[in-house]
Amino acid sequence: MAKQARQNTKERRPVRHYVKEWRVYRDLTQDQLAERVDRSRGLISQIESGTTELTEEMVYALADAFRHTPGDVFRVNPLKEGTVVDITDALRGQPADLQAEALGFVRGIVGGRKQ
Structure with missing residues (x-):
């Protein structure tokens, strides 16, 4: 049973997002973004590296900090020419x-x- 649970966890792929790209696009440091969303810089680092999943609350907070829609955090890479x-x-x-x-x-x- 434990082996099966580990396999299911291993098979889950993290949802792709563009948090780091939006942060860079808005010229923010991890510390500045953390302050805007009232969280720690460590959490921002974990989100960007994919070791922590985004909660719905965090998606909305990040979108607000980036001045864009929550969907754009997942769909749009602002660093690609012409996408924003x-x-x-x-x-x-x-x-x-x-x-x-x-x-x-x-x-x-x-x-x-x-x-």
């Missing part, structure tokens, strides 16, 4: 009039969609 389009990042440091124009454009697209 974050308008706030694209507009950071741009003149206020350009930011306002871009926001108006996005509002027009979103507001004009029929549901």
Whole structure:
């Protein structure tokens, strides 16, 4: 019985996530991310290395810290060219009039969609 339990555990594959990639993309250290999610740096290290599985609560906390959706933590590698389009990042440091124009454009697209 114990042998069978060990085999089942061994066969489980960890769920692939992009926590480390999101942390690097957001230019955060493990300590900074740990502070944002109110956990230890050691836990962040364990999550990134795959030795600790993500809980639902942690997925939401990380997504909030990364300013993205929980699904993106699993689906999107932000370090791959063109996989993340974050308008706030694209507009950071741009003149206020350009930011306002871009926001108006996005509002027009979103507001004009029929549901």
